[in-house]
Amino acid sequence: MKIAISYPPIVNADGQKAMVSQNRNVQFFKKPTYLLPVVHGQAATWLRDMGFEILWDDGNAQLKLFDTWMEDLVRQQPDVVVFESTTPVMKFYWDVVNQLKKQLPGCIVIMTGYHSMRKPEETLENSDTDIVLRSNHVDFTLAKLIPFIAESNGWRDNCPIEGLMIRRGDKDYYDTGDFKQIEPLDLSPDVDRDLVQWKNYAFENGNFLQTPGTYATSVIRDCMFGKCSFCRYNGPDLTFSMRSVTKSLDEYQRLVEDYKVREIFDDSGVWYRGMEARQFAQGILDRGLHRKDCYFGFNTRFGYMEEDTIALLAKANFRFVLIGLEACDQETLDKLSKGYAVEDVIPNLKMYTKYGLFPHLTIMVGYYWQTREQLQKTVDMVKRIMFQGLARTLQVTLCTPLDFTPYHQECLDQGVLQAKDYNDFDMSRLIVDTPIPHDAYYEAIREMYGIAFHPRFISRQLAFLTRPGTTNWKFLFTYGGRAIRRVRQHVFNLTKHQGAATS
Amino acid sequence: MLLKVLEIRNLSPSAYVLRLDRNGIEFKPGQCANLGLKGSGVNREYSIYSDCGTPWLEFLIKEIPGGLVSKSLRQVAPGQMIEFHGPYGAFVLTHDSSVSIRYTFIGTGTGIAPFHSFALSYPGLQYRLIHGIRDSSEQYDYSDFPRERITSCVSRETGHDFHGRVTHFLSDQDCPAEDRYYLCGNQKMIHEVYDLLRQKGVSGSNIMMEAFF
Ligand SMILES: Cc1cc2nc3c(=O)[nH]c(=O)nc-3n(C[C@H](O)[C@H](O)[C@H](O)COP(=O)(O)OP(=O)(O)OC[C@H]3O[C@@H](n4cnc5c(N)ncnc54)[C@H](O)[C@@H]3O)c2cc1C
Numbered sequence: 001m002k003i004a005i006s007y008p009p010i011v012n013a014d015g016q017k018a019m020v021s022q023n024r025n026v027q028f029f030k031k032p033t034y035l036l037p038v039v040h041g042q043a044a045t046w047l048r049d050m051g052f053e054i055l056w057d058d059g060n061a062q063l064k065l066f067d068t069w070m071e072d073l074v075r076q077q078p079d080v081v082v083f084e085s086t087t088p089v090m091k092f093y094w095d096v097v098n099q100l101k102k103q104l105p106g107c108i109v110i111m112t113g114y115h116s117m118r119k120p121e122e123t124l125e126n127s128d129t130d131i132v133l134r135s136n137h138v139d140f141t142l143a144k145l146i147p148f149i150a151e152s153n154g155w156r157d158n159c160p161i162e163g164l165m166i167r168r169g170d171k172d173y174y175d176t177g178d179f180k181q182i183e184p185l186d187l188s189p190d191v192d193r194d195l196v197q198w199k200n201y202a203f204e205n206g207n208f209l210q211t212p213g214t215y216a217t218s219v220i221r222d223c224m225f226g227k228c229s230f231c232r233y234n235g236p237d238l239t240f241s242m243r244s245v246t247k248s249l250d251e252y253q254r255l256v257e258d259y260k261v262r263e264i265f266d267d268s269g270v271w272y273r274g275m276e277a278r279q280f281a282q283g284i285l286d287r288g289l290h291r292k293d294c295y296f297g298f299n300t301r302f303g304y305m306e307e308d309t310i311a312l313l314a315k316a317n318f319r320f321v322l323i324g325l326e327a328c329d330q331e332t333l334d335k336l337s338k339g340y341a342v343e344d345v346i347p348n349l350k351m352y353t354k355y356g357l358f359p360h361l362t363i364m365v366g367y368y369w370q371t372r373e374q375l376q377k378t379v380d381m382v383k384r385i386m387f388q389g390l391a392r393t394l395q396v397t398l399c400t401p402l403d404f405t406p407y408h409q410e411c412l413d414q415g416v417l418q419a420k421d422y423n424d425f426d427m428s429r430l431i432v433d434t435p436i437p438h439d440a441y442y443e444a445i446r447e448m449y450g451i452a453f454h455p456r457f458i459s460r461q462l463a464f465l466t467r468p469g470t471t472n473w474k475f476l477f478t479y480g481g482r483a484i485r486r487v488r489q490h491v492f493n494l495t496k497h498q499g500a501a502t503s
Numbered sequence: 504m505l506l507k508v509l510e511i512r513n514l515s516p517s518a519y520v521l522r523l524d525r526n527g528i529e530f531k532p533g534q535c536a537n538l539g540l541k542g543s544g545v546n547r548e549y550s551i552y553s554d555c556g557t558p559w560l561e562f563l564i565k566e567i568p569g570g571l572v573s574k575s576l577r578q579v580a581p582g583q584m585i586e587f588h589g590p591y592g593a594f595v596l597t598h599d600s601s602v603s604i605r606y607t608f609i610g611t612g613t614g615i616a617p618f619h620s621f622a623l624s625y626p627g628l629q630y631r632l633i634h635g636i637r638d639s640s641e642q643y644d645y646s647d648f649p650r651e652r653i654t655s656c657v658s659r660e661t662g663h664d665f666h667g668r669v670t671h672f673l674s675d676q677d678c679p680a681e682d683r684y685y686l687c688g689n690q691k692m693i694h695e696v697y698d699l700l701r702q703k704g705v706s707g708s709n710i711m712m713e714a715f716f
């Protein structure tokens with residue numbers, strides 16, 4: 001059986017490509033970023049190990065045009081095609097599925113992703129998709145499902161595998177029940193780097209300080225905290241699963257020694273904390289991987305790392321740390337269930353920078369309750385943080401309700417969601433009613449990105465990067481180029497909508 | 504927000520109950536909160552242990568050797584303020600009082616905490632509790648549960664309800680498909696028990712889980 005794990009290239013009317021961005025949301029950008037879909041990579045590896053033929057078909061990362069991608073896929077005649085979608089590209093995917101099924105009617109199409117997993121009937125109704133995976137454990141589920149399909153003619157009627165919605169007939173869908181939330185992650189293989197053509201993802205990624213970089217097989221799926229209301233890793237159907245430190249260290253060793261990667265980022269919702277984080281850092285030191293010119297990075301949240309752990313991580317050559325700041329007023333943080341106090345932010349950042357780590361902050365604006373005062377608090381605090389050199393880079397996005405997260409549901413319940421068309425959920429504009437005009441939020445984004453060009457910030461950044469005794473100077477161009485690129489992209493996106501809407 | 508510490512009650516050399524002034528906080532039994540020392544900037548999740556009808560909030564915490572937060576919270580004195588965020592989480596009973604549902608709660612170690620809150624908050628709840636522990640020092644506040652509802656599976660001592668792990672105990676138990684199963688504690692137990700329940704014909708939709716570590 002031939003299984004294609006497919007990502008069609010998606011280009012919007014402005015010629016921008018759909019990229020996975022902050023919080024694994026899809027945004028359209030001119031300058032590409034290619035993020036390795038880790039869990040799908042594990043699924044591909046696992047199925048290949050079981051003897052299935054795998055077509056790793058990432059049309060985006062393989063720089064294909066849509067028509068070529070479709071022709072190539074049809075020519076390959078796969079028995080099964082697996083897609084992954086999210087709200088803003090859902091309609092696009094339904095269309096792709098229908099086109100594909102016209103050309104390959106016998107091919108089984110499986111839809112994965114956090115939108116369809118929460119509304120499986122919708123995808124079955126709007127497209128010719130055969131199966132919707134309701135589980136986030138795509139690797140574990142496919143490793144059970146594909147052999148079952150291969151061996152059972154009546155799989156549509158008697159599938160015992162939980163976490164699926166299967167098309168039996170036109171309007172006849174079979175729900176196999178809720179999925180298993182916790183899986184023993186050590187059983188799922190490390191991503192086979194050759195199978196997924198890792199180099200396609202090794203250079204164009206704004207999170208890498210040096211290249212070639214790669215994403216590790218995530219140590220936590222999805223998030224140990226999992227409470228932030230806007231985040232797709234929050235839901236009654238989700239908790240976290242954790243990989244063992246040793247298995248993960250073995251992978252890092254292979255990546256550094258055999259693949260000569262110079263940066264490894266773990267894109268788990270939040271990475272290890274406490275004991276496991278320390279054991280991991282100690283393992284890097286014991287194996288001597290900190291001396292191989294490779295940096296390590298991860299996502300975390302405020303409140304998870306204490307000073308001893310940070311000191312050890314710094315020693316082990318960790319650098320890039322991505323932290324969700326979201327907002328700087330306590331009311332918003334509480335409404336979002338972020339689980340920390342505004343007062344925790346500066347001390348946390350001071351610890352990271354004290355030991356030479358590079359915090360990257362992600363911030364959002366445009367919550368449906370956000371007042372001018374709350375917005376201003378965020379802008380002022382972000383400026384303070386950046387001018388004090390407590391974070392190296394930042395990313396600001398518009399908070400967009402997506403994938404039926406609690407925030408999305410809240411927007412629906414409160415009647416504040418303006419957009420009806422999923423295509424409008426692409427984070428390029430605000431789609432909720434807000435107490436102040438939308439332009440105020442767009443302006444706040446400009447102001448925060450503008451920090452990158454402020455002489456105070458530039459001199460701080462230069463002082464940090466040229467600090468004696470470090471080799472940080474080599475990032476001068478990385479940071480300069482990145483600042484210009486980010487501001488350009490966001491200003492391009494915002495100018496499309498600024499002035500067009502009031503609230 | 505900051506909440507005042509009312510009491511620390513030691514249950515064993517490694518476990519204690521932290522009682523905080525409730526300060527009007529509403530919660531659903533089964534939810535958790537993040538706690539940390541004031542000004543430390545570090546916090547961890549803890550399931551609420553107490554009854555939703557009391558004027559305080561309690562947490563059952565195991566002090567982990569080498570752990571930061573679980574250790575530091577034991578050292579706070581009554582009257583001191585600690586950082587509290589929450590409550591949140593969806594490990595709650597989807598309880599329709601008009602329908603009589605039977606629950607099986609399966610927890611390891613401090614994973615008994617949300618079940619303690621369920622049992623005390625919902626009088627008349629039809630449940631059985633299976634508690635996996637290493638030794639009897641982990642039999643936390645068993646007197647709060649009717650004796651017939653709790654089975655203590657003790658792996659390193661004999662002379663208790665069951666000698667061995669919860670998975671061994673469950674393997675020859677009747678597990679009705681229509682009951683609801685709540686699993687809480689360490690991941691290994693949760694995934695093993697899940698597989699066992701599925702083999703016994705329980706649908707994934709009737710199994711809820713909360714992993715602590
Ligand atoms: C949703 C949720 C609810 C939780 N509820 C509780 C609770 O009610 N009571 C409680 O004691 N803990 C609970 N925990 C665990 C708690 O959040 C911390 O992980 C724990 O207190 C250790 O923190 P630390 O800073 O002391 O040590 P760390 O250095 O962060 O961790 C030390 C080590 O202890 C292990 N560990 C964590 N919790 C436990 C435990 N309970 N028993 C045995 N080993 C453990 C970790 O895997 C780690 O290896 C919960 C965790 C989650 C995610």
Ligand code: SF4
Pocket residue numbers: 222223224225226227228231232233234268269270300301324
């Ligand atoms: S910390 Fe919050 S935003 Fe970050 S991954 Fe976890 S739930 Fe999502």
